[in-house]
Amino acid sequence: MYDGCVVPPGPDPHRVVVLALDGVMTFELGIPARIFGSARSSDGTALYEVVVCTPDGGPVRTEAGFSIEVAHGPEALESADTVIVAPTHRLGGIAEEGVLPAPLAQALARIRPGARTVSICTGAFVLAAAGLLDGRPATTHWAEAEHFRRLFPRVRFDADVLFVDDGDLLSSAGAAAGVDVCLHLVRRDHGSALANQVARRCIVPPWRDGGQAQYIERPVPEPTTATTAPTRAWALERLDRPLTLGELAAHARMSVRTFTRRFRDEAGVTPGQWLTAQRVEVAKQLLETSDLSIDLVADRAGFGSANSLRQHMRELVGVSPAAYRRTFHTSAAHTSATHTSAATAGRATAGV
Template identity: 70%
Template sequence: MCQDLAMHRVVVLALDGVIPFELGIPSRIFGEAVGAHGERLYEVIVCTVDGRPVTGGAGFTIGVEHDAGALAGADTVVIPPSRALGPVREEGRLPAPLAAALSRVRPGARVVSICTASYVLAAAGLLDGRPATTHWREAEHFQRTFPRVRVDPGVLFVDDGDVLTSAGAAAGVDLCLHLVRRDHGSEVANRVARGCVVPPWRDGGQAQYIERPVPQPSRTTTAATRAWMMKHLDRPLTLSELAAHAGTSVRTFTRRFRDEVGMTPGQWLIRQRVERARHLLESTDLAIDQIADRSGIGAPSSFRQHFRAIVGVSPAAYRRTFQLGT
């Protein structure tokens, strides 16, 4: 957990044609983050390339108090999407004023794109050879335009350390919450989520939002069974048992579950169990073996394997970084 990020400065770069919803996400999420004594953890300011107002993508003008000089003092730079990306999207190059603005970002600052602002990062060369995502509708075009980027169209966001990208619209909320969690742990991030009335973590990726044939209407969903599963993560759960709880056949339950959540019941269970393990690692001194048992993943070796696959680090390394009070 980063203890030295008091008043971490987030600078949001609003481009002409900026989409207002995504423009407001950083201020809403980071502005809600406070410490144990109510102290603000982030300062969020908005700038434009030249300090002048920009047209919003919804028929009104947005005025700001800062120009691109603000980027030089940013710890994190966030670029929301714009409806006027023109040459960036079609030619894969930055207009000179935008390139000059981005050159002010200091080495070591985090750079974040929301939705199709990933085109800006790619055109600046920041994504060459790196994993990234963008809105699923743009994924193929994005990959053709920037073949050196390792595009993953199936996830809500990609954290590659100092460069982070998110999928469409609300995935920017997911990514900003992830950064709060990364900086200050799950307790602060969960408080932010509750204050904004959004989930602290969304399951699945973009697959659950990609257009597909509309299924026949049904009053039966797997939501109640998912809630029941959450209460029984610490014990083995079979597909037959889950289908019986939902009152369907195994085949029907599996199909409905995948349609609603974007992954299989088994994949979803593993993610929920890893999420419980993350909480236990942050908030308790339980041994790794005990956490493996309480999270329901089973043998410690299996637990470590699944945890590393999903989180990217070992349970022990995660605890060293995020345990409360460290």
């Protein structure tokens, strides 16, 4: 979530330091460089600098069967604006007893106060073992959910979301959810327009509906080819007018009960939550790219009234439409860095 606090851009790009541990997963390790490296201002200036470090500055083995050498040791963490802990298959004592090895604990202690800290997949075990997630919301790969809960009972764990944003601490689920959380950070720092540009360059969706619930292995009671996807696409073309649950179910040629159940299974949220989140995204785009009044933005996004838009923007984004426009309108300086102090989890289930 975003609290509207913006500081003037400094002379240097935002420094992202990725911490690689023994057994690091190569796909996830490369995500920050790919996403943040694609974020540039209108004049082509890089908005982020991404470097990789290890706890001792030495090479680390990867889960892919080869080793990598890095140019930085733990001292790189001292100058990080954002620290990202990449996942590893070799958690060892962290996963067994919830205890950090001394070199890793010493490395994490170098992170300066105020730095943003992010975990991808099993990187959440590292942050939890360091005590950083105590009393805070967090997530990790759904396959590790029960083990994580048992090991770290003080963490407010949520297994159903793609990522959790708790201001200065963010965590994401496995693999591609690392893309989701990095794009979210670009969006949080510089607005939806730039995040969408980065997504297009990387050929990934700028925002994925639903959460981990849609990927969890479950027994399927009976085979079926029916899906709510065509109805979601149909609804996206009609967000500016009221859409009832009955209309959606009728378009899908299902009973309301069947449609509601299948929609939640596929999208991870209820039809009403999904519609609200999509309308908020439309409103954000209009606030960023147009000079329409708040009343007209609310009307075109399908909220019916400015008060309704304000209520849902505050619930899902954390600020009013006017505050969001002041920060992210195309006439504003999108190169500013946004600092967040949200006290609640921002969910990847389309902002729900």
